[in-house]
Amino acid sequence: MVKNKYFYYLFLINALINVVNFVPRGLIAQRFSGAMMAIVISVPIGLLLMYLCIKMMSKFPGEGIPEIFNANYPKPVTKFMLFGHTLLWYIAGLITLIAFVDVTMRYITSDVSPLLIMVGFLVVVCLAIRVTAESILYALEVVIIINVPIIIYVLFKALLNPMFSWDAVMQVITYSLKAPSYGSISYATFIFTGYLNLAVFNRAFKKIRVRHIWMIGVVGFLVLIASVLIPIGYQGTIGVERHVYPWFSTADVLRTKNFIVERVLFFFYFTYLTLSLVSSIVHWHVALEMLKGVFLTEEKKKRKIDPEWWMILAFCIVAFFAMRTNQFFRDRAGLLFLDIRLAAEFFLIASVYLAYKRREAKKRE
Numbered sequence: 063m064v065k066n067k068y069f070y071y072l073f074l075i076n077a078l079i080n081v082v083n084f085v086p087r088g089l090i091a092q093r094f095s096g097a098m099m100a101i102v103i104s105v106p107i108g109l110l111l112m113y114l115c116i117k118m119m120s121k122f123p124g125e126g127i128p129e130i131f132n133a134n135y136p137k138p139v140t141k142f143m144l145f146g147h148t149l150l151w152y153i154a155g156l157i158t159l160i161a162f163v164d165v166t167m168r169y170i171t172s173d174v175s176p177l178l179i180m181v182g183f184l185v186v187v188c189l190a191i192r193v194t195a196e197s198i199l200y201a202l203e204v205v206i207i208i209n210v211p212i213i214i215y216v217l218f219k220a221l222l223n224p225m226f227s228w229d230a231v232m233q234v235i236t237y238s239l240k241a242p243s244y245g246s247i248s249y250a251t252f253i254f255t256g257y258l259n260l261a262v263f264n265r266a267f268k269k270i271r272v273r274h275i276w277m278i279g280v281v282g283f284l285v286l287i288a289s290v291l292i293p294i295g296y297q298g299t300i301g302v303e304r305h306v307y308p309w310f311s312t313a314d315v316l317r318t319k320n321f322i323v324e325r326v327l328f329f330f331y332f333t334y335l336t337l338s339l340v341s342s343i344v345h346w347h348v349a350l351e352m353l354k355g356v357f358l359t360e361e362k363k364k365r366k367i368d369p370e371w372w373m374i375l376a377f378c379i380v381a382f383f384a385m386r387t388n389q390f391f392r393d394r395a396g397l398l399f400l401d402i403r404l405a406a407e408f409f410l411i412a413s414v415y416l417a418y419k420r421r422e423a424k425k426r427e
Contacts, residue, residue, distance in 0.1 A: 073198075075202060075256060093299070107251050108254030114411050116271075128144060168310075212329060350370065
């Protein structure tokens with residue numbers, strides 16, 4: 063069993079990795095039509111969902127969603143819900159992997175085949191998702207502790223640069239009272255979604271308790287503000303929409319005299335490379351455990367060839383097919399995923415609550 067501090071790491075990895083997925087791009091696209099208000103609204107929504115999830119999962123100490131659903135729902139219903147959640151967690155990890163392959167091709171090396179880069183990433187991720195939840199959490203702690211100081215340095219470097227345009231930032235802030243759309247709220251609340259990894263990682267906690275939850279709200283708000291406004295400060299209110307990965311374009315502008323490598327982009331890339339791989343490991347570990355809850359029985363687990371490897375092979379095959387899609391399709395699919403994900407969070411929390419009520423009713427009988 064691990065300490066409660068590891069819950070904060072699950073939140074942080076999801077919050078920090080939003081720089082390389084569709085969150086900044088989606089919010090920047092709506093910078094004049096409600097993105098700023100969406101950021102403000104996302105904080106109470108994200109904290110409320112986080113509180114409810116923690117409250118519900120604490121009723122099932124040491125258990126994951128597969129155990130909870132299998133014990134309290136009919137088998138067909140359980141299999142349907144687990145498979146649906148498997149798809150969502152798998153897509154979350156896949157989006158991160160494909161985005162980082164694309165970033166590598168655009169900013170680091172355009173000579174290497176993207177399939178070869180994906181193979182390298184998949185080898186690391188697929189070997190790591192089979193280890194225990196505790197081991198992944200320990201590795202997550204090390205990655206967070208090493209990389210957060212570098213990210214903070216880049217943020218200060220960006221804000222203190224004389225090239226940063228505060229006028230562009232203030233112009234966007236003047237649109238803060240515009241009513242947000244459902245899409246912009248779903249984009250902004252994604253950074254709080256790290257708490258949902260308790261669906262499997264709750265097995266590693268004796269009984270989850272989180273104190274000072276308001277601090278998570280403050281950190282989430284600052285991350286969202288920085289991920290949207292800093293690229294606008296460098297690329298302008300209009301020019302920023304031309305960039306596929308606005309934060310990497312921003313990092314490419316920065317220079318440092320206090321490091322071996324002058325271009326900030328290089329150590330920013332390697333920082334986010336480790337974060338992206340660990341984030342994908344977390345998401346695919348949850349997806350794998352969910353999928354095992356759908357198909358694996360005790361008899362199947364005793365087979366000579368571990369069925370997990372067939373599931374991992376399926377993960378890899380789908381990833382290679384996803385690599386063949388174009389940028390336009392990935393953008394649309396990524397933003398659609400974020401829209402569906404917010405509704406799925408409400409559904410998952412409600413499902414756990416209903417499972418708790420069904421268990422209590424059985425006890426009274």
